[in-house]
Amino acid sequence: MRRIFGVALAGTLLFAGTTWAQQPDFSKVEIKTTDLGHRTYMMEGSGGNMTVAVGDDATIQVDGEFAPLHDKIKAAVMAVSKAPVRYLVNTHYHGDHTGGNAPFAKDGIEIVAHSNVKKRLAEGTTNALTGAKTAPAAPGALPGKTYESALALRVKGRKAQLGHIKNAHTDGDTYVWFADANVLSTGDIVTLGTRYPNIDVGVGGNIKGMIAGTDLYLKLADNKTKIVPGHGPLIDKAQLKVYRQMLVTARDRVAKLIAQKKTEDDAVAARPLTDIQTRIGAPQEGSDNFVRLVYRSLKPVKKA
Numbered sequence: 304m305r306r307i308f309g310v311a312l313a314g315t316l317l318f319a320g321t322t323w324a325q326q327p328d329f330s331k332v333e334i335k336t337t338d339l340g341h342r343t344y345m346m347e348g349s350g351g352n353m354t355v356a357v358g359d360d361a362t363i364q365v366d367g368e369f370a371p372l373h374d375k376i377k378a379a380v381m382a383v384s385k386a387p388v389r390y391l392v393n394t395h396y397h398g399d400h401t402g403g404n405a406p407f408a409k410d411g412i413e414i415v416a417h418s419n420v421k422k423r424l425a426e427g428t429t430n431a432l433t434g435a436k437t438a439p440a441a442p443g444a445l446p447g448k449t450y451e452s453a454l455a456l457r458v459k460g461r462k463a464q465l466g467h468i469k470n471a472h473t474d475g476d477t478y479v480w481f482a483d484a485n486v487l488s489t490g491d492i493v494t495l496g497t498r499y500p501n502i503d504v505g506v507g508g509n510i511k512g513m514i515a516g517t518d519l520y521l522k523l524a525d526n527k528t529k530i531v532p533g534h535g536p537l538i539d540k541a542q543l544k545v546y547r548q549m550l551v552t553a554r555d556r557v558a559k560l561i562a563q564k565k566t567e568d569d570a571v572a573a574r575p576l577t578d579i580q581t582r583i584g585a586p587q588e589g590s591d592n593f594v595r596l597v598y599r600s601l602k603p604v605k606k607a
């Protein structure tokens with residue numbers, strides 16, 4: 304997700320723009336690899352979590368973080384297999400997941416995403432809360448292969464099942480299910496840690512889709528499934544249930560305020576998520592922004 308909450312607000316402007324004047328020090332980032340079993344790995348650097356599935360002749364990678372981390376990510380992937388990466392899946396268009404597209408495509412890797420990822424990258428976007436603009440991406444950064452509702456990617460000995468969740472974190476979300484490894488890569492529909500998930504309402508993201516996606520993940524998962532969220536630590540099904548309940552609680556409380564004819568600012572001022580905020584340790588601004596995004600999901604802003 305683009306970090307629009309709390310202390311990370313500066314990061315929004317940073318990653319949303321095309322200039323890198325204030326970029327974080329990528330030279331200090333190390334790629335951490337977690338072995339999930341069955342030749343499948345979770346990798347974390349700076350940006351969205353990555354998942355890597357190694358086959359006999361080639362590798363499938365999910366998300367690619369930022370362009371300046373390309374060499375480090377490539378080295379981490381090569382450390383688990385010398386086979387080349389054939390596919391790089393974008394779980395959605397945000398720069399902390401797709402920033403590496405251009406250099407990975409240059410390596411000959413096919414970038415795969417939902418069709419709306421290509422559209423958003425090609426057209427550029429404006430953040431609904433901050434007004435920050437993201438310029439159109441270079442043609443070399445666009446996905447070469449797109450799909451609409453479902454797509455299977457195969458390399459020798461491995462299969463990745465891609466599925467699209469409508470209007471959730473964005474309008475182009477993909478999850479990746481590695482049934483053979485019992486590993487689910489959720490994209491930013493699931494975001495954990497000391498922050499709320501982002502809902503990109505400016506491109507059709509919606510709390511209802513976030514809940515629908517999480518419900519689908521709960522159906523796919525069993526008690527042994529390793530769930531790689533878009534951000535935050537590896538979780539299991541029980542933890543995913545807690546996350547779903549948070550989304551449902553937020554939706555219901557904001558819906559109640561809307562039913563009471565509260566304006567968006569009034570809903571924020573009512574601080575309906577204080578208990579959740581305390582539990583996850585998010586800053587007040589993060590909680591306020593999440594209320595706004597849920598409010599706009601349920602009561603879209605009328606365009607003049």
Ligand SMILES: [Zn+2]
Binds near residue numbers: 395397472
């Ligand atoms: Zn995102």
